[in-house]
Amino acid sequence: MFIAKVIGNVVSTQKDPKFHGMKLLLIQPYISKEGKLQVSGSSVVAVDSVGAGVGECVLFTQGSSARLTPATKDAPVDTVIVGIVDAVEVEGKMLEKP
């Protein structure tokens, strides 16, 4: 899993039927670097399964495991938000969230 910040919403009307009712969020992965969470890699579209919103720091899962939440069961989904991150502690210190 990776940590990411929710940065936006994605709107799609014409889509696979299993996507109906799903909340699609744009997320930006973060890594731990020099005591901070810093941007890393490309923005990704994830289905929300935990009530996450824009601005929050989240944990997301990719691949076939992304279909194992109640929100994504049997759907053609490869990325899902599985948790809202309260804190990341590295070497005894809480990382600042960007």
Add this chain to the structure above:
Amino acid sequence: MFIAKVIGNVVSTQKDPKFHGMKLLLIQPYISKEGKLQVSGSSVVAVDSVGAGVGECVLFTQGSSARLTPATKDAPVDTVIVGIVDAVEVEGKMLEKP
């Protein structure tokens, strides 16, 4: 999932039988950067499952989940277009599509 622009078509005559009747599109992934959708990464070949066409902005799924649309069931396919993207909203603003 990632966002991409459909940039072309791929034609193949000699192919796995399960590919017959599939529409193969060349897509170019985009990421959110400085208020715009910008090119990122390599062009990918995806099966269309939603009636997408060249020039449209789409959402695509990779891996085993790509086999979970009616168009790709049980086929040796690892990338499928699952939606046409109407809008991407970041920090309250709609991103421009390239």
Add this chain to the structure above:
Amino acid sequence: MFIAKVIGNVVSTQKDPKFHGMKLLLIQPYISKEGKLQVSGSSVVAVDSVGAGVGECVLFTQGSSARLTPATKDAPVDTVIVGIVDAVEVEGKMLEKP
């Protein structure tokens, strides 16, 4: 899926029993760039399932979906050639093959 050129053969005698009789080809992925197909990324070893040969432009599938051709069923294979590419059309023009 990605497009690649078949650039060589790989010979292995001591191997998993399910690999017996498989043709192993070395392929070089290509992407669409400035009206041409251009080299991108690392060379990959793929099982041939469509009668491809050195010099041909092919379509290949990765991951668990690579096991869904008759040639690769239930084998420990993660990459398979699923089609021979006749043409790639971008913005109304056929891309040159390298």
Add this chain to the structure above:
Amino acid sequence: MFIAKVIGNVVSTQKDPKFHGMKLLLIQPYISKEGKLQVSGSSVVAVDSVGAGVGECVLFTQGSSARLTPATKDAPVDTVIVGIVDAVEVEGKMLEKP
């Protein structure tokens, strides 16, 4: 699998029910380079299945295989720690751990 150092903890209260009771660790992948284990790539969040702690050198598994430990069965998890690494030997020498 890859080798990594456990560098921290991730705390999440609002999460998928299958994550309850799981220990989430932040790990930093390492590669073998010039006789040492050196940092490579992005920090990743992994579920611990072997009693690993901060500072230890571990082996981790990704993808669907990450669900095959007793700690992660059927959970939407894509990364799990499967072993604590005692030693890495390259060309007859033990690599120094950073």
Add this chain to the structure above:
Amino acid sequence: MFIAKVIGNVVSTQKDPKFHGMKLLLIQPYISKEGKLQVSGSSVVAVDSVGAGVGECVLFTQGSSARLTPATKDAPVDTVIVGIVDAVEVEGKMLEKP
């Protein structure tokens, strides 16, 4: 699949029960470049399923397919060596092994 050279051994005592009896090798991926096999990417830990040893050139499989050898069945393993490479031929010439 990719080609790699076996460069070392990984020792782990405290590990998932399904890893007992497995031989863990450190491998370094190679690609074809300018008539030679050259280093590319990060070193990876693979389970041996074909009797490979340090210094040999091998073929390895990743992802869920890595569980389809007799040595790795149902184990939380994502990388397995499936063959020993005798030769790689590109444009009619055998590539030199590094």
